[in-house]
Amino acid sequence: MGLEGWGLVVGVVSAVAAVVPICIELYGRFTRGRTSAPAPPVVNPGGExxxxxxxxxxxxxxxxxxxxxxxxxxxxxxxxxxxxxxxxxxxxxxxxxxxxxxxxxxxxxxxxxxxxxxxxxxxxxxxxxxxxxxxxxxxxxxxxxxxxxxxxxxxxxxxxxxxxxxxxxxxxxxxxxxxxxxx
Incomplete structure (x- = not known):
């Protein structure tokens, strides 16, 4: 593999390294809302x-x-x-x-x-x-x-x-x- 090939490999690895933390943060934000404490009861109009x-x-x-x-x-x-x-x-x-x-x-x-x-x-x-x-x-x-x-x-x-x-x-x-x- 020539110098250009290594440059391409380094570029791809750098791009992946930059994108992975962003994906992890987004995943955390979406799943946090799903695992939070249950919502309080809602008032039942006309209920006893x-x-x-x-x-x-x-x-x-x-x-x-x-x-x-x-x-x-x-x-x-x-x-x-x-x-x-x-x-x-x-x-x-x-x-x-x-x-x-x-x-x-x-x-x-x-x-x-x-x-x-x-x-x-x-x-x-x-x-x-x-x-x-x-x-x-x-x-x-x-x-x-x-x-x-x-x-x-x-x-x-x-x-x-x-x-x-x-x-x-x-x-x-x-x-x-x-x-x-x-x-």
């Missing part, structure tokens, strides 16, 4: 729920974690964050509130500063009084509860990862699980 989760925007992450745990326990959970594209958030919230057996409100320092959450709180309390539905205050920070929440036994989830947190979550799940009429 075991629990309506109310939370202030500042507590979105905490509410999502809580809702994921409740959903993993087999509960049908409504979380506004799970409302799908094309749906009207306020209408879905109202329909879910009417179709939920129970309601919980995540309480932190910002909760009662949000007018929409104050409305949800009033609706949840009203349903507890008139419809016999359960309303559970969930503490995620050390805050004083408003009067109508204070008269209910709250669930303490202020210390994620602690025994108290795990016990509180287990108690919450038990209280929200559908009850059998066969007693």
């Amino acid at each position: 729920y075991d629990v309506f989760v109310s939370y202030a925007e500042a507590d979105r992450g905490t509410a999502e974690t809580l809702a994921d745990r409740l959903h993993a326990e087999g509960l049908r959970v409504f979380l506004a964050e799970w409302i799908g594209p094309g749906l009207v958030e306020s209408l879905e919230k109202e329909a879910a509130l009417n179709a939920s057996t129970n309601g919980i409100l995540v309480f932190s320092a910002t909760t009662m500063n949000d007018t929409a959450i104050r409305d949800e709180y009033a609706a949840l309390i009203g349903r507890a009084h008139t419809g016999g539905r359960l309303f559970v205050p969930v503490l995620v920070e050390d805050v004083e509860l408003p009067p109508f929440a204070r008269i209910r036994r709250p669930v303490d989830l202020r210390e994620p990862g602690s025994t108290r947190f795990d016990q509180g979550l287990a108690a919450l799940v038990r209280s929200l699980q559908p009850r059998s009429d066969a007693t």
Whole structure:
């Protein structure tokens, strides 16, 4: 093989060496999307729920974690964050509130500063009084509860990862699980 032949071999090897890392990167990008964590449940328009989760925007992450745990326990959970594209958030919230057996409100320092959450709180309390539905205050920070929440036994989830947190979550799940009429 002459000098020109070796030049051609070196050129081909260089081209392959330049293209292989690009192909590996592209393959990684395409497969990463397929192996990511499962998407959260999507709100079922007109569906029934075991629990309506109310939370202030500042507590979105905490509410999502809580809702994921409740959903993993087999509960049908409504979380506004799970409302799908094309749906009207306020209408879905109202329909879910009417179709939920129970309601919980995540309480932190910002909760009662949000007018929409104050409305949800009033609706949840009203349903507890008139419809016999359960309303559970969930503490995620050390805050004083408003009067109508204070008269209910709250669930303490202020210390994620602690025994108290795990016990509180287990108690919450038990209280929200559908009850059998066969007693």
